[in-house]
Amino acid sequence: MGDTRVEILEAAVDILIESGYDALTTEAIADRLEISHSGVHYHFETKDDLLIALIEEYLTDQLEAKVAFDGPPEKQLPKLLEFRIRGAKTIQQLEIPPPSIQLLAATGGSDDALRQALDTLFEAYVAELTATIRDGVESGVFDTEAPERTAWTLAGLIEGAEVRASHDGSPAPFVWGIEAYVLPALYVDESPTLNVEVDDG
Amino acid sequence: MGDTRVEILEAAVDILIESGYDALTTEAIADRLEISHSGVHYHFETKDDLLIALIEEYLTDQLEAKVAFDGPPEKQLPKLLEFRIRGAKTIQQLEIPPPSIQLLAATGGSDDALRQALDTLFEAYVAELTATIRDGVESGVFDTEAPERTAWTLAGLIEGAEVRASHDGSPAPFVWGIEAYVLPALYVDESPTLNVEVDDG
The missing domain is CATH 1.10.357 (Tetracycline Repressor; domain 2)
Structure with a gap:
């Protein structure tokens, strides 16, 4: 269960709030969710795509x-x-x-x-x-x-x-x-x- | 005549307004004022020093x-x-x-x-x-x-x-x-x- 896309966005908000923009990387998101980098990239091709969705x-x-x-x-x-x-x-x-x-x-x-x-x-x-x-x-x-x-x-x-x-x-x-x-x-x-x-x- | 420090700050404002933050480099300032990079660095050791003075x-x-x-x-x-x-x-x-x-x-x-x-x-x-x-x-x-x-x-x-x-x-x-x-x-x-x-x- 769980929608990975939504989980990625939630993790991104958490990282942004806890550690700021510079810390917001696909690596940090992947680590936090224990998924692969490509799993993040599958949903958001660029950091901009992620930010806009956010x-x-x-x-x-x-x-x-x-x-x-x-x-x-x-x-x-x-x-x-x-x-x-x-x-x-x-x-x-x-x-x-x-x-x-x-x-x-x-x-x-x-x-x-x-x-x-x-x-x-x-x-x-x-x-x-x-x-x-x-x-x-x-x-x-x-x-x-x-x-x-x-x-x-x-x-x-x-x-x-x-x-x-x-x-x-x-x-x-x-x-x-x-x-x-x-x-x-x-x-x-x-x-x-x-x-x-x-x-x- | 002319105070180089002030000229550097004025050039920095011009660059910031014309081309934005990313374009604000010591190279751009030096080029605009036709002085050496070290001339800029003499007055402002880091970009932060320059921004704070600005x-x-x-x-x-x-x-x-x-x-x-x-x-x-x-x-x-x-x-x-x-x-x-x-x-x-x-x-x-x-x-x-x-x-x-x-x-x-x-x-x-x-x-x-x-x-x-x-x-x-x-x-x-x-x-x-x-x-x-x-x-x-x-x-x-x-x-x-x-x-x-x-x-x-x-x-x-x-x-x-x-x-x-x-x-x-x-x-x-x-x-x-x-x-x-x-x-x-x-x-x-x-x-x-x-x-x-x-x-x-």
């Missing part, structure tokens, strides 16, 4: 997580935000650069396929935020004339938190920025506090 | 630019913001990753000295924003109980704009986020529009 798996996870906490927009928006802020918190605890930075790092942004996969990931997240904000405007719980720009603003602050966390800094000020500036202006009724504990920097 | 030069430039537009806090804050948003706009026009990402890219965040230099750069910028916001609170033009967190929020949005620009995206939504959410809550009187033209994404 990003696309993350994307699927995110969308699935979103579906899991489907609810009214005023409840769904905090969940969507918390989902990625927890990611930033994990990054801070592990004291590693976020995978997206590590992957970009691999190529200095010069690998178009990889870059495009990262863009797709980020844009899918912004699209979820935008849809949720639009729903909330329609149902009267949110007030904004620019749902998509608001989504970008929120996503940008979370990206800031991730980058900050990757520099051993606290994501706390960015979470605060969302709570203090964006949500109070967006929510017609009282705005929520995000349910994430982040240590002060 | 970041510190940027830092100096930023602080000098800040002094150049010294004024009352309500005028100075937009200038400080515009200064870095213009950087994001340049990044978008050049279609390159921002130098900070390129430099992080070089090491995957694993080079502590380089990472620390980048942190120092970012923190100096946040410190300038914080001082300006504190001044404004004292003189009664700004209203916030958390000048430093507000500064992080603003800096984070600009970082978001830079990262976005490096993915061929427009910094516009982040600029809008600053104008629509943060400045109106911060300014006691009418908040300013930032004087930067950024194309819509």
Whole structure:
């Protein structure tokens, strides 16, 4: 049993988190799974193929997580935000650069396929935020004339938190920025506090 | 005349912007300046030494630019913001990753000295924003109980704009986020529009 392709991707994430991008080799993956190098190469011809699949798996996870906490927009928006802020918190605890930075790092942004996969990931997240904000405007719980720009603003602050966390800094000020500036202006009724504990920097 | 050390740093910035991190070699710098490789090595023993000096030069430039537009806090804050948003706009026009990402890219965040230099750069910028916001609170033009967190929020949005620009995206939504959410809550009187033209994404 077990899907080798999925096992390879999971091993790749573990290696990336534990030891960073340089340690991510087909050899390391093969050793960890106790399979042959050619077994890894059968599924992913190049490291780039692997990285792109990795990003696309993350994307699927995110969308699935979103579906899991489907609810009214005023409840769904905090969940969507918390989902990625927890990611930033994990990054801070592990004291590693976020995978997206590590992957970009691999190529200095010069690998178009990889870059495009990262863009797709980020844009899918912004699209979820935008849809949720639009729903909330329609149902009267949110007030904004620019749902998509608001989504970008929120996503940008979370990206800031991730980058900050990757520099051993606290994501706390960015979470605060969302709570203090964006949500109070967006929510017609009282705005929520995000349910994430982040240590002060 | 001419300080070779400064010329090397300027050539390094040009190469980084034109051709990216991989192209940044002592050979490329020596060729561009028509000096010997050892001339480059005399000033910077390793590529890391060069990169760290580069970041510190940027830092100096930023602080000098800040002094150049010294004024009352309500005028100075937009200038400080515009200064870095213009950087994001340049990044978008050049279609390159921002130098900070390129430099992080070089090491995957694993080079502590380089990472620390980048942190120092970012923190100096946040410190300038914080001082300006504190001044404004004292003189009664700004209203916030958390000048430093507000500064992080603003800096984070600009970082978001830079990262976005490096993915061929427009910094516009982040600029809008600053104008629509943060400045109106911060300014006691009418908040300013930032004087930067950024194309819509």
